[in-house]
Amino acid sequence: MRAPSLLMLLSAAAFAVACGGKAAPEEPAPQPAEPAAEPAPAPAPVDDSAERERLEKERMAREAAEKNRTVSADLAAMINFDYDQAVVRQADQATLDRKAAIMAANPSLKIRIAGHADERGSDEYNLALGNRRAAAAKRYLENKGVDASRIDVVSYGEERPLNPGNDETAFAQNRRDEFEVTAGGNNLTAPQ
Numbered sequence: 001m002r003a004p005s006l007l008m009l010l011s012a013a014a015f016a017v018a019c020g021g022k023a024a025p026e027e028p029a030p031q032p033a034e035p036a037a038e039p040a041p042a043p044a045p046v047d048d049s050a051e052r053e054r055l056e057k058e059r060m061a062r063e064a065a066e067k068n069r070t071v072s073a074d075l076a077a078m079i080n081f082d083y084d085q086a087v088v089r090q091a092d093q094a095t096l097d098r099k100a101a102i103m104a105a106n107p108s109l110k111i112r113i114a115g116h117a118d119e120r121g122s123d124e125y126n127l128a129l130g131n132r133r134a135a136a137a138k139r140y141l142e143n144k145g146v147d148a149s150r151i152d153v154v155s156y157g158e159e160r161p162l163n164p165g166n167d168e169t170a171f172a173q174n175r176r177d178e179f180e181v182t183a184g185g186n187n188l189t190a191p192q
Contacts, residue, residue, distance in 0.1 A: 071188040081175040086132035100144035101191035108184030112152040118171035130155030
């Protein structure tokens with residue numbers, strides 16, 4: 001029996017040398033499995049009517065602001081005149097028609113029309129010409145149903161040039177009426 005013991009002893013020695021003289025690492029004990037988690041409950045149906053309502057209010061506010069900008073731009077649009085004339089040009093009648101419609105839709109709205117002239121002519125003549133130009137636009141609006149008490153006129157003659165140039169392009173730009181809201185300009189209603 002000695003032979004098998006020697007053989008076993010040699011096998012054990014060879015195994016120890018092969019492992020570097022260290023004992024074989026222990027395997028970690030298996031961890032107990034966690035209990036299966038219950039599935040998450042299905043999300044409750046979302047009542048998005050409040051969100052839809054908020055989005056609709058925002059959309060309406062954006063549209064109202066855009067309409068207000070458009071209406072304000074239409075009110076501020078200038079008209080121009082031919083040289084030494086105070087007659088509303090046919091090309092500017094549509095601009096005044098939009099102003100009349102806006103004023104009809106906004107009964108508390110009041111405006112001021114400022115007449116201007118180019119630098120040719122005397123100061124006195126240009127002041128009178130600017131006044132005739134503002135009065136011509138006022139008469140046009142009155143003929144479209146706007147009450148005269150809602151429109152003031154003023155003349156600046158050649159005192160406030162839009163274009164300081166000294167050529168026909170500048171002169172043509174300076175022969176104008178400007179429009180300014182003096183009352184009732186908040187929350188303007190667009191005409192139908």
